Amino acid sequence: MAALAGYFVAGVLTIVALLIVWRSVLAYFKFRGVRVVTCPETAKSAAVEVDAQHAALKGVIGKLNLQLKSCSRWPEPGFRSWL
Numbered sequence: 001m002a003a004l005a006g007y008f009v010a011g012v013l014t015i016v017a018l019l020i021v022w023r024s025v026l027a028y029f030k031f032r033g034v035r036v037v038t039c040p041e042t043a044k045s046a047a048v049e050v051d052a053q054h055a056a057l058k059g060v061i062g063k064l065n066l067q068l069k070s071c072s073r074w075p076e077p078g079f080r081s082w083l
Contacts, residue, residue, distance in 0.1 A: 024059060031066065032050070
C-alpha cells in the first residue's frame with residue numbers, strides 16, 4: 001500500500017511539473033518575435049521585441065511582467081549623447 005502511495009505522489013508531481021513547463025512554453029511562443037506597436041512617448045510606430053525568456057519564466061508564477069529586449073526607437077549601441 002505504501003508503494004502505491006509513493007507512485008501516486010510521483011505521478012501528481014510529474015503532472016504538476018509538466019503543467020509548469022507547458023505554461024512556460026506557451027508564454028515563450030506567445031511573446032517571441034518582433035511586433036509593431038505605437039510608442040507611448042512619440043505616438044509613432046516602433047518595432048519592439050519582447051524578452052520572451054523573461055516572460056516565460058515570470059508567466060509560470062503568474063506575475064507576467066513584460067520587458068523589452070529591443071526597440072527600433074532606442075539609440076544604436078555605441079550612441080553617445082553630447083548634450
